[in-house]
Amino acid sequence: MNGKLRTLATAAALALAATGLLPATHAGAGPARCPTLKISDGWYGDNEARIEALLADHCGDRGGRKPVAVFDWDNTVVKNDVGDATFSWLLRHDRIRPPEDGDWSTTSRHLTPEAATALGEACPTGVRTLPTATDTRCADELLSVYANGATTAGETAFAGHDHRRTEPQYAWLAQLLHGWTTRQAASFAAAARAENLAAPQGATQRVGTAQVTGWVRYYDQQRDLIRALRDGGFDVWIVSASPEPVVDVWAQGAGVDPTHAIGIRNTTDHGRLTSHLKGCGTVRDGEDTMITYIDGKRCWINQEIFGVRGPAAERVQPADRRQVFAAGDSDTDVSLLRDATGLRLVLNRNKNELMCRAYENGDGRWLVNPMFIEPKKRKTAPYPCATTGYTASDGTAQPVRRPDGSIVPDQPDTVF
Template sequence: MSRSARLRTSAAVTAALALAATSLASATTAEAKPRDHRPPRPCPTLKVSEGWYGDNKARIDALVADHCRDKDSRAGKPVAVFDWDNTVIKNDVGDATFYWLLRNNRVRPPKGGDWSTTSRHLTPEAATALGEACPAGGRTLPTATDTRCADELLSVYGSGATTGGKTAFAGHDRRRTEPQYAWLAQLLRGWTTHQVESFAAAARAENLAAPQGATQRVGTARVTGWVRYYTQQRDLIRTLQDAGFDVWIVSASPEPVVDVWAKGVGVAPSHTLGIRNTTDHGRLTAHLKGCGSVRDGEDTTITYIDGKRCWINQEIFGVRGAAAERVQPASRRQVFAAGDSDTDISFLRDATGLRLALNRNKNELMCRAYENGDGRWIVNPMFIEPKQRKATPYPCATTGYTASDGTAEPVRRPDGSVIPDQTDRVH
């Protein structure tokens, strides 16, 4: 080998040894040093304190700390589910939309004037009353000026009775559906989802702009004309999302309507559950999507009491068939739930961490929340215009529970024992 070749070889060996030594030192240093010097991200807490009763804020903050996840993680997210009307907002977005429809001539008459086609639960007396009050022809009903028609529609929807006092709906399971709520979705038939969203957006703009306490005229009646988001609930939803919770809305209002409103608290349409219509050539029909053992078009289960449980199990946790109607193992249930009414009781009871009950003096809800058998209930007054203290105890031991057939019964614990009457304590 030539001298120059030997020199080149010696230099290469020296460089290789130096590189190996550097790599070994780097590896040793990497093993000795922690991978990340950053402190763990602190769990978020509620920013709004005003309006929370007692230690409710502290208990929610503790729940968030117990379940805090990286907000970008997709694995093992804890689930939180909120009712919408009078839980996240004050007043009812379904009502607000219905009033807007009547004031703006957006309800379509049924084909041939046969109102029985709008709901399988509508009584013959109600169908007759609607047929007599509302014209059969035209693309839409002239409810902005035809007060007789508007009054009949408003009475059937709002009170479940005709203006003449006849029962408007019958034959339904009281734990799975409320035909009055479903009827609003069914009256949207013939419109596209996009059109319904535009109606809801117009109603939303009017109701948010109106002063608190405002009313509006529909037909000959004065009805509520304002809606407000609860600042506390917007803060709570944002906090849960920042903590890595998968936050959902479940409502007994039509889903396209809830989609429009839920965006105002940062919940996307993909995370809202409401009454869902079937469609025909892109337009809503008077029939509804089913859940669990109920097929599409049977129109017997909506997001209402046990129906809310079914839709949560089916759409959030992926439980199919009749099993979606049953209580699931704790690992397949929401950690947190919030509601204000007996219509929310099933999905509230399913929550494994905390159950927030906003006090609207609803019998079964308040019986279970005040009895608080497992210590997971928290009760809070409504954040806007809270109810006054209920003067008499809730009738838990006698008539606080409404059975599937409408019978009033005692409210029972899981073991079958009766919950005693409860006094109203949080207001």
């Protein structure tokens, strides 16, 4: 909304408030009570206006629990991936410890024998930290397993997991922080953050023999939105599939306290991170089978934000125990977004299941927006919603279905 229209809207609100047709909190409270977005550039269609309407609807002290807003992090609040940035930094600075007994299968219960063998052959043993800054063979193998989910020879690196609850590649980064303290892991993330924010947009960096992305940027629009939500009385959280010490460091730059950032959580032993992970719902600590990923995000939100414990944390909660607003960019965020009762902001990265649900917009609460930096070009073919848009727990591709079981038809890409 431009300045003139916003002034007119404010005047109209004041007039309505004087007649008693509009609550005074909407008209007279000022920006601190009913905030608006300060950055209009980059918002598509009426997305800005609808977000401001949500802010107006919830502003002011209404008593009871604050409305909750939940954001994914990578490519939602920032451009590019802070987990990837941290992993690259670890390799370039010799900060990954080998497994104590040389058995790489101990770093992930989902690592295949082929991957464990490849890592054992590529990386040295008997060292405190792996010399990946100079040992390109070891660095290349680690990078391939993490980034591609396959060995450098093309063999599958991870298997045997529930594809709606965990992504072993993401979890492996947290597990490779074993042996360090949380504070040390955060210091690595801070160093990677400084490098990636200072690098020019489009920069790359060499890791092993590969050139990988070497820059990250906060989306100004998302920092502005988080500011407006907090000023409007929302309880704002970050829920990410990057390691929690990493997310904690980055979240502060968007105005979110680390106590409100949820990422992959390691168990600890004598103050040091282990290769095992905290559990949620029916998954116990050390079982390593559920992280903040698709349905795992629902569990962690229910458990950590709304205090729901045990099996119930894995289920959709009543509307008054769910987030009002959510934002995401990927299929990993589908459950986080679907559970939101007010608005669901989707940054279009051409992800099949997410865009199928967002474009169908069955209840009118989905907002689709191009990425704020380097938006994707239009996807020429429709999203394959009716055939292969959904990834089932066993990894098979299936149709995307509505809550009643009916199939979502293919959707064209219209916001880019």
